[in-house]
Amino acid sequence: MVINHVLWLQLFTVIIYFPSFSNSDPEPIHDYCVADTKTPRDFFLNGVPCINPNQTMVSHFATSALSKPGDMNRFKFNVTLTDTNNLPGVNTLGLTMARIDIAVNGLVPPHSHPRASEVTMLLEGSLLVGFVDTSNRLHTQRLRPGDSFVFPKGLIHFLYNTHVKIPALAVSGLSSQNPGAQISSVAAFTSNPLIPDEVLTKGFKISGQDVVRIRSNLGG
Ligand SMILES: *[C@@H]1O[C@H](CO)[C@@H](O)[C@H](O)[C@H]1NC(C)=O
Ligand SMILES: *[C@@H]1O[C@H](CO)[C@@H](O)[C@H](O)[C@H]1NC(C)=O
Numbered sequence: 001m002v003i004n005h006v007l008w009l010q011l012f013t014v015i016i017y018f019p020s021f022s023n024s025d026p027e028p029i030h031d032y033c034v035a036d037t038k039t040p041r042d043f044f045l046n047g048v049p050c051i052n053p054n055q056t057m058v059s060h061f062a063t064s065a066l067s068k069p070g071d072m073n074r075f076k077f078n079v080t081l082t083d084t085n086n087l088p089g090v091n092t093l094g095l096t097m098a099r100i101d102i103a104v105n106g107l108v109p110p111h112s113h114p115r116a117s118e119v120t121m122l123l124e125g126s127l128l129v130g131f132v133d134t135s136n137r138l139h140t141q142r143l144r145p146g147d148s149f150v151f152p153k154g155l156i157h158f159l160y161n162t163h164v165k166i167p168a169l170a171v172s173g174l175s176s177q178n179p180g181a182q183i184s185s186v187a188a189f190t191s192n193p194l195i196p197d198e199v200l201t202k203g204f205k206i207s208g209q210d211v212v213r214i215r216s217n218l219g220g
Contacts, residue, residue: 024116024153024175025094034060035084035091047177048084048091061089066171069101074219076106077159084177096174102127102161106168109183110158116179117153118172122146125168131157143170156184190220 026046033050041049065086070078080099084091096116102108102125110132120129122143130140131151141149142162151157153175161168188195188203189211200211 025092025177028092030092032056032089033092035088037085037088050091056089061087063087066097066099069099072101072103072106075109076103077101077108079108090177092177094176096177096179098172098174100159100168100170100172102159102168104161104163104165104167106161108159109185110156111181111183112154112156113174113179113181114154116174116176118151118174118179119148120151120159120170120172121148123169123171125161125166126163127168127170128160128162129158131155185214186218189215190218194220
């Protein structure tokens with residue numbers, strides 16, 4: 001049987017490219033790799049070393065880290081995350097869970113996660129959420145309790161509690177054990193060291209005074 005060249009080429013292309021769009025974090029090669037949170041480390045690798053698998057306990061796979069809200073910040077929200085310290089069993093599994101509390105009129109300002117897509121479910125309150133894709137199109141939706149929304153990896157998104165009385169509570173799953181987060185305004189105006197004023201005045205078409213004011217509003 002003759003398989004034509006185009007088909008081979010397509011198959012080859014799929015094999016070559018499949019990992020790059022199917023994975024988030026690298027695939028685990030053990031059932032689990034419970035993070036060793038005790039031994040001090042002076043070497044760094046992609047993930048966290050594991051303890052002897054014979055020494056795992058069920059408590060490594062459970063956490064109450066998300067049971068209560070953290071302190072609100074200047075934008076009136078708090079995000080609490082699972083990570084390899086509070087949930088060592090999550091190491092290498094490519095997952096993070098987040099608890100998101102947003103006070104009345106609070107905002108999780110436009111931000112992105114460089115290493116994870118995120119799916120959010122609203123449990124209480126009401127939220128206006130949205131993301132902007134790379135063609136600059138906004139996809140936005142008002143969520144009611146029970147509704148979910150997905151933010152594709154790396155795209156800038158926000159969550160805004162428009163409600164005048166009820167704080168919002170949402171949970172998110174993220175497709176990396178270390179999703180990372182960059183708030184656009186905070187990164188632009190309060191980086192360390194600072195981005196030169198000229199870059200900001202030109203980039204945002206604003207004056208030097210605007211830069212000073214925005215920076216101080218953001219606590220920079
Ligand atoms: C785990 O326990 C088994 C059975 O006692 C033993 O054979 C094995 O060597 C242990 N593995 C490690 C990594 O200690
Ligand atoms: C959330 O609260 C915790 C504990 O109060 C705090 O350490 C953390 O910085 C807060 N995170 C955000 C994003 O506000």
